[in-house]
Amino acid sequence: MTLKADWPVINGPVDPDSEERLFFTEHEWETVEAATARIIPTDQDPGAREARVVVFIDRYLSGIDYVYAAADGSGFLKMSGRYADAWRARMADMQRTYREGLRNLDDVSVLEQGGIFKELSEEGQDRVLEVISGAPKPDKVTLGTKEAVTTFLQGSFDEGLEFFPALCLHTKQGFYGDPVYGGNKEQMGWKFIGFPGPKSLKDTMDGTYSTHEYFMEGEFDWEDLVPQLKVSTFRDAEA
Amino acid sequence: MSITRKPEPVDAIVVGLGANGGTAAKVLSEAGLKTVGFDRGPWLRAHEHYSGDELKFVNRDYMWPDPKMFPRTIRYDENAEAERFPFSPTPQMVGGGTNHWAGWVPRPRESDFMMRSLHGDVDGASLADWPFRYEHLEPYLTKVEWAFGISGIAGADKYEPYRSKGYPSPPLRPTRYGKRFYDACNKMGINAFPIPHAMVTNNHNGREPFNQTSFWNQYGDPSGARSNILTTFIPDALATGNFEVRAESFVREVKLGKDGKATGVIYIDAEGNEVEQDAKVVVLALGAIESSRLMMLSKSSQFPDGLANGSGLLGKNATFHEYLFAVGLFDKDIDEPLNGWTGNYISGGSLEFYETDENRGHIGGCIISASQTCHPVNWVFPGRPSWGDALKDADRNYFNYAMKIGLILHDLPVESNRVDLDPTVKDAFGLPVARITHRPHSNDVAMGKWQVDKNMEILEAAGARKTVPVYLDKMTGNTCHQHGTARMGTDPAKSVLNEWGQAHEVENLFVVDGSGFPTATGVNPTLTMMANAWRCSDYIADVYSKGRKERLVIAN
Numbered sequence: 001m002t003l004k005a006d007w008p009v010i011n012g013p014v015d016p017d018s019e020e021r022l023f024f025t026e027h028e029w030e031t032v033e034a035a036t037a038r039i040i041p042t043d044q045d046p047g048a049r050e051a052r053v054v055v056f057i058d059r060y061l062s063g064i065d066y067v068y069a070a071a072d073g074s075g076f077l078k079m080s081g082r083y084a085d086a087w088r089a090r091m092a093d094m095q096r097t098y099r100e101g102l103r104n105l106d107d108v109s110v111l112e113q114g115g116i117f118k119e120l121s122e123e124g125q126d127r128v129l130e131v132i133s134g135a136p137k138p139d140k141v142t143l144g145t146k147e148a149v150t151t152f153l154q155g156s157f158d159e160g161l162e163f164f165p166a167l168c169l170h171t172k173q174g175f176y177g178d179p180v181y182g183g184n185k186e187q188m189g190w191k192f193i194g195f196p197g198p199k200s201l202k203d204t205m206d207g208t209y210s211t212h213e214y215f216m217e218g219e220f221d222w223e224d225l226v227p228q229l230k231v232s233t234f235r236d237a238e239a
Numbered sequence: 240m241s242i243t244r245k246p247e248p249v250d251a252i253v254v255g256l257g258a259n260g261g262t263a264a265k266v267l268s269e270a271g272l273k274t275v276g277f278d279r280g281p282w283l284r285a286h287e288h289y290s291g292d293e294l295k296f297v298n299r300d301y302m303w304p305d306p307k308m309f310p311r312t313i314r315y316d317e318n319a320e321a322e323r324f325p326f327s328p329t330p331q332m333v334g335g336g337t338n339h340w341a342g343w344v345p346r347p348r349e350s351d352f353m354m355r356s357l358h359g360d361v362d363g364a365s366l367a368d369w370p371f372r373y374e375h376l377e378p379y380l381t382k383v384e385w386a387f388g389i390s391g392i393a394g395a396d397k398y399e400p401y402r403s404k405g406y407p408s409p410p411l412r413p414t415r416y417g418k419r420f421y422d423a424c425n426k427m428g429i430n431a432f433p434i435p436h437a438m439v440t441n442n443h444n445g446r447e448p449f450n451q452t453s454f455w456n457q458y459g460d461p462s463g464a465r466s467n468i469l470t471t472f473i474p475d476a477l478a479t480g481n482f483e484v485r486a487e488s489f490v491r492e493v494k495l496g497k498d499g500k501a502t503g504v505i506y507i508d509a510e511g512n513e514v515e516q517d518a519k520v521v522v523l524a525l526g527a528i529e530s531s532r533l534m535m536l537s538k539s540s541q542f543p544d545g546l547a548n549g550s551g552l553l554g555k556n557a558t559f560h561e562y563l564f565a566v567g568l569f570d571k572d573i574d575e576p577l578n579g580w581t582g583n584y585i586s587g588g589s590l591e592f593y594e595t596d597e598n599r600g601h602i603g604g605c606i607i608s609a610s611q612t613c614h615p616v617n618w619v620f621p622g623r624p625s626w627g628d629a630l631k632d633a634d635r636n637y638f639n640y641a642m643k644i645g646l647i648l649h650d651l652p653v654e655s656n657r658v659d660l661d662p663t664v665k666d667a668f669g670l671p672v673a674r675i676t677h678r679p680h681s682n683d684v685a686m687g688k689w690q691v692d693k694n695m696e697i698l699e700a701a702g703a704r705k706t707v708p709v710y711l712d713k714m715t716g717n718t719c720h721q722h723g724t725a726r727m728g729t730d731p732a733k734s735v736l737n738e739w740g741q742a743h744e745v746e747n748l749f750v751v752d753g754s755g756f757p758t759a760t761g762v763n764p765t766l767t768m769m770a771n772a773w774r775c776s777d778y779i780a781d782v783y784s785k786g787r788k789e790r791l792v793i794a795n
């Protein structure tokens with residue numbers, strides 16, 4: 001049994017331009033490409049289609065060989081033991097969710113719009129997504145209003161998600177995740193959102209990647225930020 | 240299954256090698272006790288396994304417990320059937336939560352130890368005083384700050400009680416949103432200061448803190464910056480030659496001997512074999528949910544309701560500190576970018592609203608802090624549209640133009656808020672999982688509302704053009720802070736543990752995590768827990784193991 005600390009590295013980084021399909025059928029691939037392009041559409045900036053989100057989702061769903069990138073981004077970790085068992089079971093559920101979800105997407109498309117999803121107009125596709133999500137297309141955020149929200153967990157697992165929420169989550173993951181996973185081609189998701197991400201995961205391990213310049217600029221004095229320091233008696237010996 | 244092996248007995252067993260088990264392992268092995276430490280999770284190597292991969296660390300459970308292997312259930316109503324939910328999913332690996340925590344480590348306040356004396360009987364709550372006071376913990380708070388490595392500026396927190404020594408490391412440079420927070424607080428007369436942080440910014444104890452990646456909360460740190468049990472106290476313990484780590488080893492039972500003392504534990508090793516390990520002392524530090532679960536799983540004819548549970552209080556009075564917050568949005572066309580993804584999660588905070596002010600309509604109070612809005616996939620904007628142009632616009636316009644001010648809810652203990660064994664759901668080992676039953680006390684809801692509203696005022700003073708509040712409706716356990724399930728106290732009828740974390744009814748069983756906290760405190764708890772774990776471990780090494788007994792008397 002290989003302990004988790006010793007999981008070997010397999011494969012290499014995913015090629016975002018790959019046309020090879022590991023999980024989807026050709027029809028499913030084209031449908032996912034069309035649907036993710038409505039979740040993060042292309043406008044003056046690239047969207048899910050250009051970032052190759054479909055490649056990302058296909059690799060993820062293909063089994064358990066693309067779940068965890070190696071820390072330095074050189075490939076992927078080969079899981080074993082109970083961890084592998086748990087992921088295999090989870091992935092089998094997610095594969096079923098996608099297969100059935102995509103079939104249903106076409107069924108709803110035919111029923112509502114008279115054609116399969118990938119052949120509908122963008123408006124027609126949005127209408128179908130409204131139906132399967134059970135809610136109107138989200139409104140744009142406006143300033144100057146107040147909406148209250150209630151508590152939720154940190155982190156965002158996909159275990160147990162239904163098709164549409166899973167697709168939305170995976171689209172964001174494929175658009176904004178590290179390029180090693182296949183999406184976010186040429187870091188276009190990061191460039192779009194204004195996140196100066198690392199060139200490679202390895203750069204985050206050895207001090208190469210620094211975000212220092214994005215912190216507060218210029219000289220500063222703690223006494224200006226914390227006026228209490230001007231009156232307090234206790235100060236660190238070293239500070 | 241049957242026992243396949245029985246290694247040589249040792250002096251002490253520590254179950255769970257997180258913040259508190261790691262502290263116990265260090266103190267006991269340094270005192271010369273032959274100690275074996277168990278963790279159900281892996282023994283990773285920080286410099287080799289950790290990097291800035293949002294999917295792996297935030298969205299997939301490389302560190303978070305796998306919900307299929309270690310499920311938990313929750314119900315918000317006594318009569319409801321509990322549902323699977325990763326409630327308070329504290330990480331599982333050698334080093335525990337300290338592998339990927341944010342690391343706010345403020346000191347508790349004197350009032351935290353005497354909630355009952357201060358407030359008496361509060362309807363629906365089960366307030367209790369601690370069996371010791373701030374002054375008893377103070378030397379240990381200092382020990383942890385220096386041995387573990389904490390950055391901060393002594394004297395910056397106007398309301399901090401007495402401290403015997405400053406900090407070993409200066410704080411990090413503020414972020415841009417941190418600067419906004421300081422400016423707004425200064426405008427409002429609020430004492431904002433750099434919240435003490437479980438990281439070092441200098442070369443401390445041979446550590447090299449080169450991580451400036453801003454991949455912090457929920458991420459592992461490959462450098463020596465983060466104060467992580469895995470890279471500090473575990474190596475300290477191993478260096479004594481008295482300590483052994485057994486990782487990927489799941490402890491399923493504490494065994495009780497005929498003499499009423501624990502004889503050791505039974506665990507399942509990485510290969511799936513059952514192994515029995517005997518020891519003179521058993522120290523539990525699995526986190527308050529799992530420690531109480533293990534005690535419940537360790538039933539016997541002497542303790543049919545769970546080990547050392549004559550009081551019937553095991554699992555009860557659980558508190559969880561929900562994280563609540565408000566987010567402020569700024570205008571890209573007018574305002575300077577805030578770069579909410581930068582920093583090491585916290586950047587400036589305050590305890591201005593910590594002590595009770597009856598005018599607010601609730602008792603107690605809590606810490607607040609300006610904190611990171613995190614990375615692109617999961618950036619924290621409640622109300623972020625789920626798809627379409629609205630999502631794309633929101634990301635484009637606000638990712639760099641948002642800030643958040645959070646709080647750690649000081650929830651009151653309620654006897655019926657508890658952990659017990661789920662009647663149907665089992666973990667990967669076929670054992671019943673922890674079921675949480677919880678309903679917030681009205682004081683929790685009121686405090687959350689008051690403080691979130693105050694945070695919105697601060698955001699407005701900072702120039703936010705829209706604010707989004709996140710109020711408490713129900714607990715999700717999103718802070719992974721767990722306390723109260725095996726209260727410490729002096730009266731065996733009203734508590735499970737005494738003032739040394741020692742079970743009243745099983746003299747060689749100690750629980751040194753948050754289980755013993757009679758009340759939750761309004762600060763992030765881990766510094767307090769570790770100081771207490773150190774204190775209790777000193778007692779084990781210096782008093783109990785020498786065949787002596789001591790009681791702590793509180794002077795009035």
Ligand SMILES: Cc1cc2nc3c(=O)[nH]c(=O)nc-3n(C[C@H](O)[C@H](O)[C@H](O)COP(=O)(O)OP(=O)(O)OC[C@H]3O[C@@H](n4cnc5c(N)ncnc54)[C@H](O)[C@@H]3O)c2cc1C
Binds near residue numbers: 254278332341491753
């Ligand atoms: C993302 C995140 C951010 C956090 N930020 C902060 C913060 O800023 N400040 C703060 O004070 N706290 C913070 N916390 C909480 C902090 O991590 C915990 O309070 C702390 O780790 C508790 O220490 P512990 O030793 O009780 O438990 P843990 O550190 O959780 O360690 C318990 C260990 O026991 C092991 N274990 C459990 N069951 C078994 C078993 N049956 N057999 C063997 N081993 C077992 C687990 O694998 C685990 O490693 C954060 C937590 C998370 C997850």
